[in-house]
Amino acid sequence: MKGITDPNQMAVYAYIRRVQRVGRDIKIAFHPIMPLFQIKMCDKKNAIFFDLNMDCAITDLNHSAWSLHKVNLFEAFDEAGLTNMPRPI
Numbered sequence: 001m002k003g004i005t006d007p008n009q010m011a012v013y014a015y016i017r018r019v020q021r022v023g024r025d026i027k028i029a030f031h032p033i034m035p036l037f038q039i040k041m042c043d044k045k046n047a048i049f050f051d052l053n054m055d056c057a058i059t060d061l062n063h064s065a066w067s068l069h070k071v072n073l074f075e076a077f078d079e080a081g082l083t084n085m086p087r088p089i
Helices: 045-049 074-080
Strands: 010-022 025-037
Touching: 045 074
Parallel strands: none
Antiparallel strands: 010 025
């Protein structure tokens, strides 16, 4: 609740390779790039850069689902101190 997570919970930085609709289902193929500690995104001082509202009881990170946010991901990584994340050349 409110974005609280175990300090060892991991998230995955990945890119979407394909989105396909199959009947009523949406299938998404993605390529993982690098894991990161989810708590870095949940920290209130970083959450604004990832477009996450940690003041809600249920956040995008509290349930299994896909969500899209229009953010400058590399700026968010920098603000969260994740400067080792791979970037496009």
